[in-house]
């Protein structure tokens with residue numbers, strides 16, 4: 429039942445409806461609802477990651493597909509972990525992803541008054557009671573998967589007594605943990621969530637939105653269905669771990685007497701193989717200084733992906749390829765790389781950048797002469813036009829494109845060998861210079877004027893083509909190359925102590941990178957293909973005019989193949 433709406437080149441478009449669409453179709457057909465309203469309900473307690481992107485795009489996409497509404501709602505009912513900083517970062521991420529909530533931005537904390545009223549209603553109906561049991565006792569009384577729970581000794585309190593106690597809880601007459609409000613459902617239920625779950629707890633804490641107005645806070649399982657119902661959500665889509673909570677969700681909306689209540693549908697979370705997504709672990713990486721904040725380009729928070737150079741289109745494509753299902757599975761990071769490569773391939777200009785430069789001197793090229801050569805911006809997309817690149821006697825090439833004693837099948841520069849300089853001429857290596865330590869410092873060559881690119885010269889063939897930049901006008905920049913943060917051989921977590929298995933080579937900084945003059949005006953987030961080196965993006969935080977910093981988004985090639993649909 430996977431959604432296989434794949435539009436790869438040359439592939440037939442196969443559209444099958446995933447199970448959530450099928451459920452919604454059925455609800456509309458049977459008149460359960462006459463419209464669709466979905467929501468994305470994050471807790472503002474951290475940054476969003478690629479998994480959240482799936483939930484956002486799924487909920488927003490369904491609202492669009494059915495001509496319905498999409499609500500952006502902060503589930504800010506737990507004051508311990510929530511911060512305004514996260515509210516802002518979350519909104520920025522969602523906007524960037526392309527999900528538009530228009531004027532439908534809500535905060536669950538705005539409904540605290542209505543939640544309180546619903547709790548009072550439940551008490552009046554005999555469906556809720558105040559208990560004095562401690563947290564430990566409640567756990568003990570709850571029983572286990574094999575054993576039923578025991579009745580709470582306070583469950584017999586009268587409606588009047590419960591109303592008075594609950595009001596006293598609200599008025600701050602009790603300490604944290606002294607009293608809770610519980611639903612009266614069934615201590616013998618086979619579903620532990622139904623064994624008189626806690627609805628409200630006492631917590632003397634300052635809330636980021638409501639300040640000190642409340643000292644009792646609703647529990648997630650009580651608050652969430654009420655939030656959905658108040659907003660007129662029809663399909664409350666959440667992840668699989670809430671499947672066992674659905675009977676409680678249905679109980680809450682029914683007993684609270686909401687007309688036309690929402691229904692909960694669960695789908696499997698998106699996981700990435702060998703990638704750290706847990707908030708706890710990311711927090712530790714940040715605190716230990718292993719990564720440079722929550723948006724370090726090696727992480728998969730949405731902020732990090734954006735900073736690295738991923739585009740909303742690439743993430744949309746990735747989420748689409750992952751599909752929507754009820755079976756837990758894990759996607760390969762290579763699939764995410766495939767999506768960004770496909771996106772950047774046709775949209776970004778190609779330029780020549782040398783990561784680790786060494787000088788190349790063309791001994792027979794006239795001193796002081798400069799030719800402005802044409803370089804196509806993108807061979808696969810002629811619409812991107814071309815630019816000029818100055819060619820002169822002294823150039824820089826990659827250190828790895830010269831070898832004194834080449835191994836077999838090395839077709840680049842070595843004494844006596846001829847290669848093509850991209851967009852320019854054939855050059856033949858005639859010698860090289862070394863410093864005192866024996867390191868090669870300069871490579872010498874001669875060029876053949878008859879072999880200019882575009883001249884139609886075809887007498888000789890050469891096997892190697894290398895890129896270069898002119899010595900004059902080359903732009904000095906920093907390029908950051910990334911590998912997985914995690915040691916893929918060992919897996920994410922150390923089996924013994926649960927720590928992370930880190931890859932010591934996850935970041936390589938090339939701080940002496942030289943690029944063609946055309947790059948000089950590159951702006952934050954601008955993307956380029958650096959010939960033979962990969963796709964890069966200007967880092968919006970660290971890059972400055974005159975001191976550009978590029979992040980490698982992805983290398984040029986991979987072994988990833990699009991799954992056959």
Ligand code: ATP
Nearest residue numbers: 469470471479480482483665666667696697698699
């Ligand atoms: P926490 O552990 O703090 O609850 P969370 O990642 O579940 O972390 P929420 O703010 O509760 O954070 O998540 C918001 C929404 O995103 C929820 O509806 C949740 O189901 C969904 N979501 C979270 N992680 C994933 C994931 N890996 N794949 C798909 N959806 C996810």
Ligand code: MG
Nearest residue numbers: 469470471667
């Ligand atoms: Mg959650």
